Amino acid sequence: MLTQEQIGSYHQNGYLRIRGVYSSDEVEAMRADLDHLLQDWATTSAGWSGPWRHIYMSPDVEQRSRLTHLHDLHFYSSAWSQAVTNQRLAEAIADLLGEPNVELHHTTLHLKPPETGMPFPLHQDSPFYRHEGFGYIDAVVHLDDTNDENGCLRFVAGSHAGGHIEHITEVDGTSVSPHLPTDEWRLEETEPVDAKAGDVVVFSIYTVHGSYVNRTDRWRRLVRVGYRDPLTKQLDGQALGRAGLIVAGVRPAGALKAS
Numbered sequence: 001m002l003t004q005e006q007i008g009s010y011h012q013n014g015y016l017r018i019r020g021v022y023s024s025d026e027v028e029a030m031r032a033d034l035d036h037l038l039q040d041w042a043t044t045s046a047g048w049s050g051p052w053r054h055i056y057m058s059p060d061v062e063q064r065s066r067l068t069h070l071h072d073l074h075f076y077s078s079a080w081s082q083a084v085t086n087q088r089l090a091e092a093i094a095d096l097l098g099e100p101n102v103e104l105h106h107t108t109l110h111l112k113p114p115e116t117g118m119p120f121p122l123h124q125d126s127p128f129y130r131h132e133g134f135g136y137i138d139a140v141v142h143l144d145d146t147n148d149e150n151g152c153l154r155f156v157a158g159s160h161a162g163g164h165i166e167h168i169t170e171v172d173g174t175s176v177s178p179h180l181p182t183d184e185w186r187l188e189e190t191e192p193v194d195a196k197a198g199d200v201v202v203f204s205i206y207t208v209h210g211s212y213v214n215r216t217d218r219w220r221r222l223v224r225v226g227y228r229d230p231l232t233k234q235l236d237g238q239a240l241g242r243a244g245l246i247v248a249g250v251r252p253a254g255a256l257k258a259s
């Protein structure tokens, strides 16, 4: 599915944009089912917490900033269960893992409402679902064209290489969303990765990333899909102990998650 150049770029930078994984008909089907999920199942809140909010946003925007989210869309919609088992994507993930077997771990909707859709502070995804080793890749399915105006993904190239970094998770005795110190990790120094609807941006569980606030008058709709080598052991966090669908190859003997 992927060229050697694409695979090399992923290993060097820790992220890769894959163009046109989904056809326009498939994107339309995902959008239509998403409309139902938004009405019936999704939650809108102020989003992630922490002192970074006052650095990334003015007091007014910080007060109004919102994030709409939902986990595991593929449990609620056939368009989404087809999307996460898409064979072009599964083969691309197998190419990047360097393994024939790929297991679905989770899906998570991140929908930025117009004008004040929440920015994301720089972070790795490993604090949310710790795994051993490097056999875990996140794939972000784009339902809208993105750029810095509506909060496209931004990455620190090469930041995956050293594995997990300790994040700030508590401030003055209060739990906050895991994030990296804003004085050491600056969003404005990261690489923007704009994309078109139907593209997928993949990145290592360890690649540092974030995004700006959505300043447009339109929603920005992205869904993250986590995939792993079924032999990669989960240590903590989201969906711990839950076996996922095998989307490429087979589950090797002994790889059923028991904890």
Ligand SMILES: O=C(O)CCC(=O)C(=O)O
Binding pocket: 110, 120, 125, 151, 152, 153, 209, 210, 211, 222, 224
């Ligand atoms: O939706 C975004 O802009 C960022 C998403 C993100 O950071 C993540 O999925 O880990």
